[in-house]
Amino acid sequence: MNKTLTINLAGLVFNIEENAYQLLKDYLAAIKNQFKNEEGCDEIVADIEARLAELLKAKTHAAKQVLVDADIHDAINVMGKPSDFEENTSEEKQSGSTSQNQKTYYTNKTRRVFRDGDNKVLGGVCSGIASYFDTDPLWIRLALVVLFFGFGSGLLLYIILWIIIPEAKTTAEKLEMRGDPIDINTISQTIKEEAEQLKNRVQDFGNGVKNEFTSQRSQSVGNKIGNLIYTIFHGIFKVISKIFGVLFVLFGTLFFVALLLVLFNVGKVDGLSVNEFSHAFTGSDFPMFWFKTGLAMCVGIPLCMIVYKGLKLVLGIKTSYRWLNLSTGVLWLVGLVLCLYLSMTLLSDFSEEAPLKTQIDTHFTNTDTLFVKGNNNYQKNSTDLDFYFNADRWLINNTVEPSVWWSKSRIKIITSENDSVSVFMIKTAAGKQKTEASLRAKNINYAAAQQGSVLLLDNYFSFTNTDKFRHQNVDVLIKLPKNKIIYLDNSLKHQWYDVENINGIGDAEMSGKYWKMTENGLTCLSCTKEELMNNKDSVDDDEDDEHIINIHDSDAQVHINKNGIEVNAKDAHIKISSDGIKVEEKKK
Amino acid sequence: MKQTINTENTQSQMRKGVLELCTLSVLAIGEAYPTEIIEQLKSSKMMIVEGTLYPLLTRLKNANYLTYRWEESTSGPPRKYYKLTEEGETLLSELENTWDEMAHAVNKLLKENKTK
Numbered sequence: 001m002n003k004t005l006t007i008n009l010a011g012l013v014f015n016i017e018e019n020a021y022q023l024l025k026d027y028l029a030a031i032k033n034q035f036k037n038e039e040g041c042d043e044i045v046a047d048i049e050a051r052l053a054e055l056l057k058a059k060t061h062a063a064k065q066v067l068v069d070a071d072i073h074d075a076i077n078v079m080g081k082p083s084d085f086e087e088n089t090s091e092e093k094q095s096g097s098t099s100q101n102q103k104t105y106y107t108n109k110t111r112r113v114f115r116d117g118d119n120k121v122l123g124g125v126c127s128g129i130a131s132y133f134d135t136d137p138l139w140i141r142l143a144l145v146v147l148f149f150g151f152g153s154g155l156l157l158y159i160i161l162w163i164i165i166p167e168a169k170t171t172a173e174k175l176e177m178r179g180d181p182i183d184i185n186t187i188s189q190t191i192k193e194e195a196e197q198l199k200n201r202v203q204d205f206g207n208g209v210k211n212e213f214t215s216q217r218s219q220s221v222g223n224k225i226g227n228l229i230y231t232i233f234h235g236i237f238k239v240i241s242k243i244f245g246v247l248f249v250l251f252g253t254l255f256f257v258a259l260l261l262v263l264f265n266v267g268k269v270d271g272l273s274v275n276e277f278s279h280a281f282t283g284s285d286f287p288m289f290w291f292k293t294g295l296a297m298c299v300g301i302p303l304c305m306i307v308y309k310g311l312k313l314v315l316g317i318k319t320s321y322r323w324l325n326l327s328t329g330v331l332w333l334v335g336l337v338l339c340l341y342l343s344m345t346l347l348s349d350f351s352e353e354a355p356l357k358t359q360i361d362t363h364f365t366n367t368d369t370l371f372v373k374g375n376n377n378y379q380k381n382s383t384d385l386d387f388y389f390n391a392d393r394w395l396i397n398n399t400v401e402p403s404v405w406w407s408k409s410r411i412k413i414i415t416s417e418n419d420s421v422s423v424f425m426i427k428t429a430a431g432k433q434k435t436e437a438s439l440r441a442k443n444i445n446y447a448a449a450q451q452g453s454v455l456l457l458d459n460y461f462s463f464t465n466t467d468k469f470r471h472q473n474v475d476v477l478i479k480l481p482k483n484k485i486i487y488l489d490n491s492l493k494h495q496w497y498d499v500e501n502i503n504g505i506g507d508a509e510m511s512g513k514y515w516k517m518t519e520n521g522l523t524c525l526s527c528t529k530e531e532l533m534n535n536k537d538s539v540d541d542d543e544d545d546e547h548i549i550n551i552h553d554s555d556a557q558v559h560i561n562k563n564g565i566e567v568n569a570k571d572a573h574i575k576i577s578s579d580g581i582k583v584e585e586k587k588k
Numbered sequence: 589m590k591q592t593i594n595t596e597n598t599q600s601q602m603r604k605g606v607l608e609l610c611t612l613s614v615l616a617i618g619e620a621y622p623t624e625i626i627e628q629l630k631s632s633k634m635m636i637v638e639g640t641l642y643p644l645l646t647r648l649k650n651a652n653y654l655t656y657r658w659e660e661s662t663s664g665p666p667r668k669y670y671k672l673t674e675e676g677e678t679l680l681s682e683l684e685n686t687w688d689e690m691a692h693a694v695n696k697l698l699k700e701n702k703t704k
Contacts, residue, residue, distance in 0.1 A: 010664075010665040011665050011666075012664065012665060031639070035643060038643065038646075038647075039647075039650055040643075040646040040647070040649075040650055043646050044642050044643045044646045047622065047642040047645070047646065047668070048639060048642050050664070050665045050666075050667075051622065051623070051638060051642070053664055053665050054623070054661075054663070054664035054665065057663065057664050058663075077637075078637070078638055079637060079638050079639040080637020080638060080639040080640060081637070081639075082639070
């Protein structure tokens with residue numbers, strides 16, 4: 001079953017199938033184009049239309065009332081191609097334009113991309129594109145082959161194009177495939193035509209409005225405004241969609257190549273190749289192949305779809321395939337599930353942490369100053385990798401198998417519950433279960449020892465990558481009794497971790513100074529006045545500052561300023577200053 | 589662009605060159621509408637496609653070598669019956685002379701070269 005149209009050709013009425021109509025319309029348009037510079041153009045076209053009507057009339061009879069493709073083809077064969085009509089032209093133009101005429105045979109029709117089934121090697125993609133750009137298919141094929149060696153993107157592109165570009169099946173499509181070449185002339189022509197159309201529409205609209213106002217049918221005016229707006233926005237939308245199409249294709253391809261680079265282990269993260277980096281997390285028993293497959297599916301498929309949509313926008317292809325959307329959707333989900341599942345198994349390796357606390361055998365006297373020094377147990381090789389992860393700096397020697405990972409320990413100082421110095425070392429690591437985690441923690445290499453009045457701490461702890469990277473860390477806890485003096489050596493700079501002191505000096509500035517453990521906490525003994533000033537609490541910052549505290553549910557008020565503390569209550573007044581403490585009772 | 593000399597193309601060029609003469613000659617017998625002219629030209633293998641004739645007729649008419657009148661048809665749209673004007677007859681006799689001379693000259697040339 002086919003849709004038919006009714007047409008009037010040279011005064012005769014015909015019923016014609018849609019395809020056949022398109023063919024006839026294109027043919028007449030081509031003829032008109034052929035004679036457009038001729039004096040009697042309209043007359044020639046009218047004559048030809050009359051003859052066509054005669055020929056087509058002979059094709060119909062009572063049992064066959066509808067014109068089909070074949071009838072039009074027959075009539076066109078009798079009449080000949082427009083390029084054959086050219087008669088009194090000079091030899092030069094004739095020979096030069098024969099092949100040209102073949103190509104622009106059916107003009108007045110914008111060219112569209114189709115796969116050229118008559119001229120194919122695989123799917124006719126290259127020949128179709130070549131005919132779109134008026135070049136030899138060989139060049140397009142060559143370009144695609146070259147792209148194929150760029151991570152196979154040529155193959156991908158070919159498959160996408162094969163899917164999205166429809167094959168030129170009907171004659172009309174084949175003609176469209178070779179329609180007006182897209183060049184400056186045709187573009188300006190199209191713009192002129194569109195402008196003309198728009199002008200006509202605006203005029204129609206104007207006339208329409210005039211008429212409407214006399215006949216008061218406002219709904220129709222609304223329709224006309226709608227049409228006008230539609231025309232304008234349709235034009236704008238077309239241009240914007242092309243721009244977006246180009247952007248989609250560009251970014252989609254770019255990210256796709258980036259994805260391929262990651263999957264095929266090209267590119268570096270902080271000097272660590274992607275594979276080394278991921279291997280440090282995953283270890284060798286992780287199904288990396290499946291993870292990459294999942295990643296390729298759940299990231300690659302959306303990227304492919306972006307390129308696909310972009311190409312569709314650029315080439316103005318409207319066909320869409322339900323099976324394509326469905327199958328890519330399913331594949332994407334499978335990839336997502338695979339990725340999520342494997343990520344979860346990996347993350348579960350971090351679920352349990354096991355701190356392994358051991359006391360270092362030390363016997364410090366309470367009178368001597370305790371010196372804490374670093375032992376630089378890490379020798380840097382120029383080949384060592386150096387990167388930051390989770391704010392910790394990691395140094396990796398990967399010239400040995402398995403690689404060795406180094407990082408600095410953290411040192412904390414707190415008040416001791418008893419009268420002696422005690423030092424603890426806490427190794428931590430993560431694992432699926434506590435046992436696994438504590439085994440990893442045990443495998444961390446770290447040493448601390450007493451040398452006279454010196455506590456010598458390794459700067460770095462290390463572990464081998466047979467244990468994988470599972471949040472390994474070492475904390476050193478020094479417990480100081482009251483009145484003990486400690487010297488924090490510069491060799492442990494940046495390793496003090498959250499050490500509380502009453503001077504409020506930051507961890508980074510604590511090195512190279514003597515400290516005394518007092519009742520209230522660590523106090524700096526050798527800090528300069530400026531250092532102390534800089535780090536004082538804001539309460540003491542400003543000498544003129546007065547703090548007033550209102551006691552809840554009473555009239556009592558506490559004033560704190562540079563003179564001292566004053567408490568004003570209903571029945572008493574207390575003043576604490578450099579003069580001493582004064583308490584006055586208020587008489588009622 | 590590549591230039592190829594196509595046999596078919598050359599033949600059609602030759603035919604096109606003398607089509608004007610042949611058309612005028614057909615009309616010299618009497619009034620005719622395009623389909624009649626075409627049939628005669630086709631039977632003498634002077635024409636391959638019909639489309640060629642219509643622009644030719646229009647051009648000749650616009651140059652006052654032909655006139656036409658309308659006549660209703662039972663099997664299609666009304667037809668244009670063409671006939672020669674006086675200028676047309678003059679043109680025909682001029683072209684006939686040229687053709688005779690040229691045909692003679694070409695035949696002679698071909699014959700001479702063949703016997704060489």
